[in-house]
Amino acid sequence: MRPFALEMADTPAAATNYATQSAGTYLAGGTVLLDLMKLDVIEPQTLVDINALADTYGAIEADDDGITLGALVRMAEAERHPAIRRDYPVIRDALWQAASPQLRNMASLGGNVLQRTRCSYFRDVSWPECNKRAPGSGCAAIGGNNRRLAVLGVSDHCIASYPGDFANALVALGAEVGLRSADGSERRVPFEDLHRLPGDTPEMETNLVPGELITAFHVPAGPWTRRSLYRKVRDRTSYDFALASAVVALHLEDGVVAAARIGLGGVAATPWRAHEAEAALTGRPLDEAAAEHAAEAAFAGAVTHGGNDFKPELGRRTLVRALLEAAAMEVLP
Amino acid sequence: MTIQGPIRPQPFSRIGKPTPRIDGAAKVTGRALYPSDESVPHAAHAFLVTSPIARGRVAGFDLGDARAVPGFLDFLCHENVGGQAKPPKQMAGGETTTTMESDRIWHDGQIIGVVLADSFEAAREAAFKVRIQTEAEPPSATFGSAGTTEEQREDEQKEDFAVGDAEMALAAAPVMLDAWYETPTQHHNAIELFTTTCAWNGRQLTIWEPSQFVYGLRGNVAQQLGIEPADIRVVSKFVGGAFGSKGGATARTAWIAIAARRLGRPVKLVATRDQGFTIATYRAETRHHLRLGANGEGRLTAVSHEGWEVTSRPSFYNVSGTETTARMYAAPNILTRVAVVHADRNTPGFMRAPPEQPYMFPLECAMDELAARLGIDPIELRRRNEPARDPVTGLAFSGRHLMTCFDRGAAEFGWNRRNAQPASMRDGDWLVGLGCAASTYTANIAASTARVTLRPDGQAQVRLAGHDIGTGAYTVVAITAADRLGLPVGQVTVEMGDTEYPPAALAAGSSHTASITHAVVRACDALLAQIATAATASNAGAFAGREPATLSLRDGHLVAPDDSSESLADAVGRISAGAVEAYAENVPDGMPADAIGKLYQGQLPILRGQKRVDMTAYSFGAQFVEVRIHARTREIRVPRMLGAFSAGTILNPTTARSQLMGGMIWGLGSALLEKTEIDQRAARYTNDNIAEYHIAVNADVRRVDVMMLPEPDGAVNPLGIKGIGELGIVGVNAAVANAVFHATGQRVRRLPIRIEDLL
Structure with missing residues (x-):
């Protein structure tokens, strides 16, 4: 860890000013940021502590149009919220299966969606090759140990996997993310546009402009949100990242899929929405054959690198399981 | 003073009773200084x-x-x-x-x-x-890497065996099992760093x-x-x-x-967590070629176990668990060999159950495979191959109750509800499998010393440079001294972990309790001798003129066989108003006389159960595991484990249960989770942190039953202590693999067993 300045922001304007003028990095729960600073992976000159903005960005509000989650809501708070438990079970599922209770008590939702990859070669600076950490240096994971790394959305420059859970629910449910820029203007963009594919610039992980602050997530209501779940498959029963996970939200009419929202985790470079799988299901009765057809579509573009050769198969099975379980859910009217 | 000769027999009064850790409160309140x-x-x-x-x-x-x-x-x-x-x-x-x-x-x-x-x-x-x-x-990472060199392990501390003609017997065997097995690199990852x-x-x-x-x-x-x-x-x-x-x-x-x-x-x-992976030791990866020959009734005609272990360039460190696997089952023809493979790696070292953990895995899987092939229950197969004597040396075993462990464990576990057909048991979407395996570990004891003081008010203090590595050693020392001095455990304080105190042996190899408690008993007996001699030599008092050897300490008094007694205030106070002190050394029978001198120099004089000339001394156990494997996504979960152990005298059932349970849990993690990943190109560890090097968490560990079977073994050492530190972990990996086979019909011979092995 290197010396750094710590600025305490007590208003949104102060936060974006610090972030813009001092090239500051926002600090909320710190569960990823401080970890990577101690490992010398990142060396921010200035941290801008935004925890005092919880009055502005720390609420959960639900109405008929959907639910809005403030960026400074802690993961543990959201997981316990009655509207989420009742109307958006997939969000609760994705939250409580992440990390440990201690980490979920600290981690903010805004920080959580920006979680960095767990790729060993990214997190250990003694490896010279990592295009994400040192652009142009190469990718040690290709040809190295890549069991946990991505098979969807990867490039020849980076196969890092996005490790989070919650963001997969947001992307599948068509959420929007609220942003505040340094000049005080606010905008909303589709959550699906927040993260960037690695391509040949894996060091650029999001489309945020410098100083921009995530303020909230807006999840639209829909007839599929109550029939929704998150199926996470991992080596350990708890406190483990997904080897493969699936978000499924279904609107069924007489057993036929009227609408499907599908996300994938643990297998992709970014939070991943499986549009092809959604299209494959729509209008069909949800049976095992339909689920397998959708899963095939979801992983049609998978690229593997040895250690993660099993992931497309595990990912397909995980999605099939999630689809069949969601179809069988007892759902409130 | 080295007091040799038999330790005076005395019925246990404190030994074997559940006793809370005497250092427990200090540990949970942060007063224990690491x-x-x-x-x-x-x-x-x-x-x-x-x-x-x-x-x-x-x-x-x-x-x-x-x-x-x-x-x-x-x-x-x-x-x-x-x-x-x-x-x-x-x-x-x-x-x-x-x-x-x-x-x-x-x-x-x-x-x-x-x-x-x-x-x-x-x-x-x-x-x-x-x-x-x-x-x-260019570095060489592991087995199969260019630039590694292989050599047969020399017979220095470890032995290979060639009993009968195993090759001929294997060639002639009506049934032969021939398989290769692998265990991974693993690191201890104690929570306390180096x-x-x-x-x-x-x-x-x-x-x-x-x-x-x-x-x-x-x-x-x-x-x-x-x-x-x-x-x-x-x-x-x-x-x-x-x-x-x-x-x-x-x-x-x-x-x-x-x-x-x-x-x-x-x-x-x-040092940091990741540095701990390379500045200390670890368990090297191993390869095994195991061959079993048997007749149609499942009686073994030959056992051949060849092992390969990775080590550093200059070291020939190896664990050679073939010394144990050769002795597990009655076979007239036995062949063992071990080779080391030198790579550009740090030097490996002891890790819980150093030889048995990696070497019992292939043997106990192979026995399960043979049982399945012959259509014989795996417990019955072991019964048919139970040896009357050590198959290698012909010596008698110092207590061998393996089948009692299997039978008592099986009854408690509900083994009879197992349908022998693989992939036949199911609970909803989950495949159910039951597996078992034998555990064993050598009963070891080392030379050690202790100093004991007793005050007239009945407060005793024991000092020795022993080690409580979380096992409860402070408490068993207190129990032993209390037992011998006739005091409540609360009146004994114990000081350890300091070279200012008399030397104690290495706390490893399941030997520490046996090693240090015998020294404590001898010191207590020397203390009693002083008190009794003073009491009988005195012209006044209840015991004047009596034979000192007839007196003992009980309930805070010096007592004679006729129940006449004298308070400690009188008996100790007769010698000193301060304290009476005794120092003693214990050199186990069969060890050289200079053992204590070596101990003072920091060497380890240890008597290993498989090296004794009077008997072969092991503890035994039977491990039972239930696995559940999701039919579609193949997660492997373990709702139930049971271990039945026979390990001689158990000094403190409270801490012994924890230690055995901890071993079993580690065995579970070792079978399903733990593996140090090595970048083959760079010969570097890549998951050198406990976020990526997985050990079992609470949610992985459901029901764990520990059965400690009574086993009086007066032959192994005077107190009958055989050691439990390693016994809990051994065989769990094989029991898990056997349960996975039973659940799925898929035999995985490489650890850890992961989801991708079952897709």
């Missing part, structure tokens, strides 16, 4: 600089940015201190890799420099700013470091630095997990001592 907790005034802080390559040379360091860090004090490397220390002597395997003695790089993560600064933060920052220049050579604090006072060096052998560490550092052992004190009152990793001296200690001498102030090192 070595790095020691507050050393004006200490400087060290941060290690380690090699980023696995083979080559250090070409130089650019220290410009590091020196500029405020608080930077000094940088040590081969250029300025290389000649000041020799490498630590290894307890096994001969030579080991060097660190800062020269520019040579033997392995990834080798210590090549030490940054010293006023604070930990400054030392860390400066260490990150040291620019290392190296000359790299720490060292050193302070000099003139010529006197004090070292605070978590250790399983404080006299061993003292002797080793003295040898490394060329100073007298008497000028070194090692303090290790509490150890936050060791599992073998803190048994031998590592290179870091001498360098921190040298750093403290250069600076003229104390130096504290707390």
Whole structure:
């Protein structure tokens, strides 16, 4: 860890000013940021502590149009919220299966969606090759140990996997993310546009402009949100990242899929929405054959690198399981 | 004084009764001081600089940015201190890799420099700013890597066996099982990191470091630095997990001592988690070729077990668990061989159940495979091959109750509800499998010493340089002394973990309880002898003129067989108003007379159960595991484990249960989760942290039943203690693999068993 300045922001304007003028990095729960600073992976000159903005960005509000989650809501708070438990079970599922209770008590939702990859070669600076950490240096994971790394959305420059859970629910449910820029203007963009594919610039992980602050997530209501779940498959029963996970939200009419929202985790470079799988299901009765057809579509573009050769198969099975379980859910009217 | 001859038999009064840890409250309230907790005034802080390559040379360091860090004090490397220390002597395997003695790089993560600064933060920052220049050579990572060399292990400490003609018997066997198995690299990952604090006072060096052998560490550092052992004190009152990793001296200690001498102030090192993977030892990966020959009734005609183990370039460290697998089952023809494979790696070392954990896995899987092939229940197969005597030496076993463990365990576990057909049991979407395997471990004991004092008010104190590595050793010492002195456990205080006290043996190999309690008993008996002699020699008092050997200590009194008694106030006070003190040494039967002299020098005089000339001494157990495997996504979960163990005298069922259970849980993690991943190109560990190196968490561990079967074994040693530290883990890996086979019909012979093995 290197010396750094710590600025305490007590208003949104102060936060974006610090972030813009001092090239500051926002600090909320710190569960990823401080970890990577101690490992010398990142060396921010200035941290801008935004925890005092919880009055502005720390609420959960639900109405008929959907639910809005403030960026400074802690993961543990959201997981316990009655509207989420009742109307958006997939969000609760994705939250409580992440990390440990201690980490979920600290981690903010805004920080959580920006979680960095767990790729060993990214997190250990003694490896010279990592295009994400040192652009142009190469990718040690290709040809190295890549069991946990991505098979969807990867490039020849980076196969890092996005490790989070919650963001997969947001992307599948068509959420929007609220942003505040340094000049005080606010905008909303589709959550699906927040993260960037690695391509040949894996060091650029999001489309945020410098100083921009995530303020909230807006999840639209829909007839599929109550029939929704998150199926996470991992080596350990708890406190483990997904080897493969699936978000499924279904609107069924007489057993036929009227609408499907599908996300994938643990297998992709970014939070991943499986549009092809959604299209494959729509209008069909949800049976095992339909689920397998959708899963095939979801992983049609998978690229593997040895250690993660099993992931497309595990990912397909995980999605099939999630689809069949969601179809069988007892759902409130 | 060495008191030899039989220990006086005495019915146990405290031994075997559940007793809470006497240090438990201190541990859970933070009052227990671990070595790095020691507050050393004006200490400087060290941060290690380690090699980023696995083979080559250090070409130089650019220290410009590091020196500029405020608080930077000094940088040590081969250029300025290389000649000041020799490498630590290894307890096994001969030579080991060097660190800062020269520019040579033997392995990834080798210590090549030490940054010293006023604070930990400054030392860390400066260490990150040291620019290392190296000359790299292509490294060899593991089995199958180009550039490795293989050699047959020499018969120095370990033996190979050739009984009968195994090759001929295998060729003629009606049924033969021939299979290869693999176990992975694993690291101990104790929660307490590798720490060292050193302070000099003139010529006197004090070292605070978590250790399983404080006299061993003292002797080793003295040898490394060329100073007298008497000028070194090692303090290790509490150890936050060791599992073998803190048994031998590592290179870091001498360098921190040298750093403290250069600076003229104390130096504290707390190495990081990832550094712990390469500055200490680990369990090397192993390969096995196992062949069993049997007749149609399942009686073994031949057992052949060949093993391969990875080690560093200079070391021939190996565990050679074939010494145990050759003795498990009655077979007239036995062949064992072990080879070591040298790679560009750090030197491996002891890790919980060093030989048996990796070597019982292939044997106990193979027995399960043979049972399935013959259509015989795996427990019945073992019964048909139960040996009357040690199949290798022909010696009698000192208690062998393996089948009792299987039978009692099976009844409790509900083994009879198992449908023998693989992939036949199911609960909803989950496939159900039941598996079992044998556990065993050698019953070992080492020479040890102890000092006991008793005051007229009935307060006793026991001092010895023993080690409580989380096992409950403080408590069993207190129980033993209380038992022998006729006192409540609460009136005994125990001081350990300090070379100021009389030496105790290495806390490892399931030997520590047996080793130290026999010394404590002898010291207590010597104390009793003093008190009894004084009482009988006195002209006054209840026992004047009686035979001292008839007296004993009971319920706070000196008592005679006719129940006449005298209070401790009188009996002890007759000698001293302060305290009566006795020191004693225990040299187990069959050990050389110079054992205590070696112990004082920091060597380990140990009598191993498989090396005895009078008997073969092992403890035994049976492991049972239920697995559930999701039919579609193949997660492997373990709702239930049961272990039934026969291990002689259990001094404290409370801590023994925890220790056996901890071993079983580790076995579960070892079977399904634990693996140190090695980058094959660079010969470097890539998951060197406990976020990515997985151990079992609470949610993985559901019901765990521990059965401790009574086993009086007066032959193994006077107190009948056979040791439990390793027994709990052995065989769990095979029981899990056998259960996975039963659930799915898929036989996985490589650990850990993961989802992708079952897709």
